[in-house]
Amino acid sequence: MHMADALISPAVGGAMWAVSGGLIAYSAKKVREEADDRKVPLMGVLGAFIFAAQMINFSIPATGSSGHLGGGMILSILLGPYAGFLTLASVLTIQALFFADGGLLALGCNMLNMGFFTCFIAYPLIHRRIAGNSTDGKRIMTAALLAGVAGLQLGAFAVVIETLASGISELPFRTFVLLMQPIHLAIGLVEGTVTAGIATLVMNARPEILATAGQEAPAGVSVKKTLLTFGAAAALAAGALSWFASADPDGLEWSMLKTSGKEELESGGRLHGLLDSVQKRTAFLPDYNFRKAETAGPGAGQAWPAVDKGTSAAGLIGGLLTLLLAWIAGLALRRRGVKSLSRYNRP
């Protein structure tokens, strides 16, 4: 579920970085206010624990495929939402830096998709409301399952929106959603099960760990602040991303064009006609544009990719030549002839 740089545009990457950066700053402020020195090494070690636990693959029953732990939920349970989010964000950063698992520009998106929805939405609004400080295994399991599914569904949906807004992939909304959501439903159930299992084990072996975590964690995230953050992010996304809106017909219009030859259905009948005229008079953003005379004709749609045949052939030859030149430059720049890693492996 880690997004790659190759699939996003600078606008989407930048916007998501702004949101995640704000969340990091806010969480850091809250962690500093708590002033719990013990949390400093604990966050580091738990981050390393999540990292290590993610390296262990287990098989999922009845599917034959393998999965690994996500971690946002268990971190929130042990550390609270703010420290949990910081820890998960740090894990994602190290994964992006060391393993290229998720791009650097896409890191903001990944922090939102995998950190925000689990730590700030699923944990306080679902898990804590249901399980609280309860020691009943069934309650914890229910809470973890619901929270796990919710967190992952929201995260997967965010991936779809971000990819679509970037416009690099051709996948239409419906197909992408139908692919992502069911898979992440299964992943969410597994995540919830594993989280509940680990939480129960810790509760039975060392209940004081969970007890102290419960006391220090703040009483849930303010709904107003969550809504404000969402509102700001939405406004930013709408403003910045609408510039990149495609002129081509959307999925529904495209399929209608293919089946009926028209992009929009015209319907007869007096009621329809009456409502239509009312709509025309009241809509102040017809077709998502300010009211303007439509000067662009149907031919303008094809001008968008604007590739000329002669240019293309020259581009191909030139491109291959450029690659060759770059490779030769690389060879020339090599200082020594060492090509293997063996020098790092000497005992």
Place this chain on the structure above:
Amino acid sequence: MNSVAAKSFDLGTMDALAAGNTPLHRLDARAKLLATILFIVTVVSFEKYSVSALMPFVLYPVFLIAAGDLPAGYILKKALWVSPFALSVGIFNPLLDRRIILNLGEFGISGGWLSLTSILIRFALTVSAALALVALTGVNAICEALMKWGVPRPFAVQLLFLNRFLSVLAGEAGRMTRARALRGFRKRKMGIGTFVQIAGHLLLRAVDRAERVYRAMLCRGFDGRIRLAGDSHIGGREVFFVTAWGALFALFRLTNLPVELGYLLTRIIE
């Protein structure tokens, strides 16, 4: 070697590479970080059918790998390892976008194939540049650079601690999984139940370790404030590095040099 041990070895290799001693290694981390960020943003800013225009950008990761004396095969292998997500989304493009855009002699190439190629090129460029950056700089230097740029201190400290304890906990996890594998007869794969037990006990050990680390810090005078030593400074070389590469990226973004080169070549041939 099981997968946990293999990944821990990977961490050690990247750290060893960052300890190299080329002029590029000695450059301030902020310069390398800024140049790489400019690179990534420029590469992903191209429209979806760009293929030839992206080619000159190969120069940057090639430069980093060659001048930094990094093993190219190792970096390419790591890049390949993380390609599945980008590939699995991009592979739909040729199926969905069949409008012919380019004609090479008799063959018509659809937009979908062009955009898939563009995705793969972008992926190779951004991932190799990012890996080369980390192999040249190391996580500690990157954290210090981030802190100088105003990243909140708790987050930078968290990154450093995480980096410090990664290999320790990965080692623990490796030992636990190997012990399980050696004791399982026919069952090769780990089920969820077993994983929960292993992860749960790993968590308990991690919490105990954190408690020991905290007490050790207190014994050494920890008062809540982490102090970081930094000896980096921005000099003429750093400024030159960033402005030169920035200018090159702008040039490559605004003109399509391979097309010009191709025209030149075809004219010479004719």
